[in-house]
Amino acid sequence: MLRFATSPTGDMQIGDLRVALFNYIMSKQRNEDLIIRIEDIDKEKNIEGKDEEILGLLSLFDIEYSHVIYQSERVRFHTAMALQLIHDKKAFSCFCSDEWLEKKREEAKENKKEYSYDDACRNLPDELVIDNMNPFTIRLGRPDKTVVTNDLIKGEISFEPDAVDSFIVMNQDKTPTYNFACAVDDMLSDISLVIRDEDHMNDTPKQDYIRASLGYEKKVQYAHLPIILNDNGEEIGKRDETASIKWLLEEGFLPEAISNYLISIGNKPPQEIFDTKDAIEWFTLDSLSKSPACFSFELLKHINKEHLKNMDATELSRYVGFADANIGELAKIYLEEASTTKELKSKVATIFATKEITGEFAETAQIMAETIKGAPYFEEYDDFKNYIMKESGLNDENFLKALRFLLTGAEHGPDVALVYKYLKNYIGEIVK
Structure with a gap:
């Protein structure tokens, strides 16, 4: 699992x-x-x-x-396992306050030492534990030997007992700590391999040690992924x-x-x-x-663009607001200058948007637009273009610029003949 x-x-x-x-x-x-x-x-x-x-x-x-597990629904098992550790004298109640522990951390820092819990509560007499009304956590006593982990990516890694420490397994509010809940849940689910980020590397010896302390003999494999x-x-x-x-x-x-x-x-x-x-x-x-x-x-x-190129044209068209293979093929033309469906959708939206004609070819475009609105359907681009030229009387240097702008909404872009191939059924919606 x-x-x-x-x-x-x-x-x-x-x-x-x-x-x-x-x-x-x-x-x-x-x-x-x-x-x-x-x-x-x-x-x-x-x-x-x-x-x-x-x-x-x-x-x-x-x-x-196969299924979903909510960790909060397993707290009763975490509590039972913690009680087992207490019963087996492997864990102990810790009454140290947060303020006291913080003081100890600061002292270690000032002395330039790694902080570890000093086991102050580990060997308290039973009567002091029973009579103590202060809040407490439950700690698992530190291991007495090196904990060795074999990572499928990192190799063999050793953790000394002080690095593992006598760590908390149950908080004062009786909820399990991350490492305890994780270790117990992996045990209950019979997990064989854990793949996770290497940020969790220092959690691994603690989780292995928890399961070993509970008598769980199965060795869980680990693979910690680099950041x-x-x-x-x-x-x-x-x-x-x-x-x-x-x-x-x-x-x-x-x-x-x-x-x-x-x-x-x-x-x-x-x-x-x-x-x-x-x-x-x-x-x-x-x-x-x-x-x-x-x-x-x-x-x-780059990889996204390659997947877009390989996509079924009708499926791609849905990403840009259509359900037409022709629009999908049109979108693929624009993959020369776009890499995502968001960019493609913007390109296609510009084609169908109302166009404000300004600039040097504004007059040419205006005349051309009126001619296109009254034009019949043409299968071939050359027939369409020749009809516009003949009916409008336009053939100046701005002709192709104006035609590109009317069909695509841009002054530059793919070959107009190729664009027309996939837009010819929509000319009435494009030139309004």
Whole structure:
């Protein structure tokens, strides 16, 4: 079993989608189910409706999963596991106040040492624990030996006991901490492989240690994905608007192009343009670079343009407001100067918009427009053009400029004959 864990606290980011895609691909390769886990325990940070938005995006990107688990519905299991650790003397109640712990952190900082909990409450006599009415957390006692993790991308990584620390597993309000809930949920779901961002690398030894302390013998595999950098070499953050999947879609990037690009970065695909189902055939975690991946909008635009070129013309026309293969083919002509469906829609909208005729060829265009309005239908562009010339008496140097402007709304652009081929059924709507 694999899982994609996400919090309903903000927009899905490119890093989140990359993790989801890789989990989906590996689940298909290993013939194991993929589950979606909504990590919603922190009620104050949850945004209403974000869980449904996330699930909708996963469907949009054709990421198939068996079922959805809400972490908040499993708190009773987290509590039971914490009580088991207390019963087995592996965890203890900690009555240290936040102020006291902050003081200890400041002292460590002043002494230029790494802070770790001093186990002040670890060996309290039972009577002091029972009689203590102060709020308390539950901590898992630090391991007595090195915790070793074998990462499928990073290799073997060791964590000393002090790095793992005697860490909190249950908060004062009796809710589980992230690491405890995550470790227990992975155990309950029988997760075999966890693919996630390397930001979670330091969580891994704690989660492994939690499960080992609970007597869980199965070894979970891990693969931590390198961070994604922007064009300036900085890590793309959660607050970067351009890293939002919703923003990319609104800007006119296709789901299949976004997937194509995210699977490609830091990887060596056998071909530049592919879909996710293709990637299932050749993708391996072994081929991923251990170095940070660089996100390039220019390369994403290029890949998006290639997917637009390959799209069915009728389907493409729907992105620009029509259901006509001719309009789809017209849109493809404009891929010389556009890279997204948003840009294509703007190009097509300009063609059908009311045109204000000004400038050096205004008079020519006005006469031409009146002639076109009374013209019959012509299959061929040359017949159409010759009719306009003959009926209007126009043949000066502004003729072609005026005709291009009337048909496309721009002074420059694709060959007018090619544009006419796909617009001839709409001349009456274009020249008003």
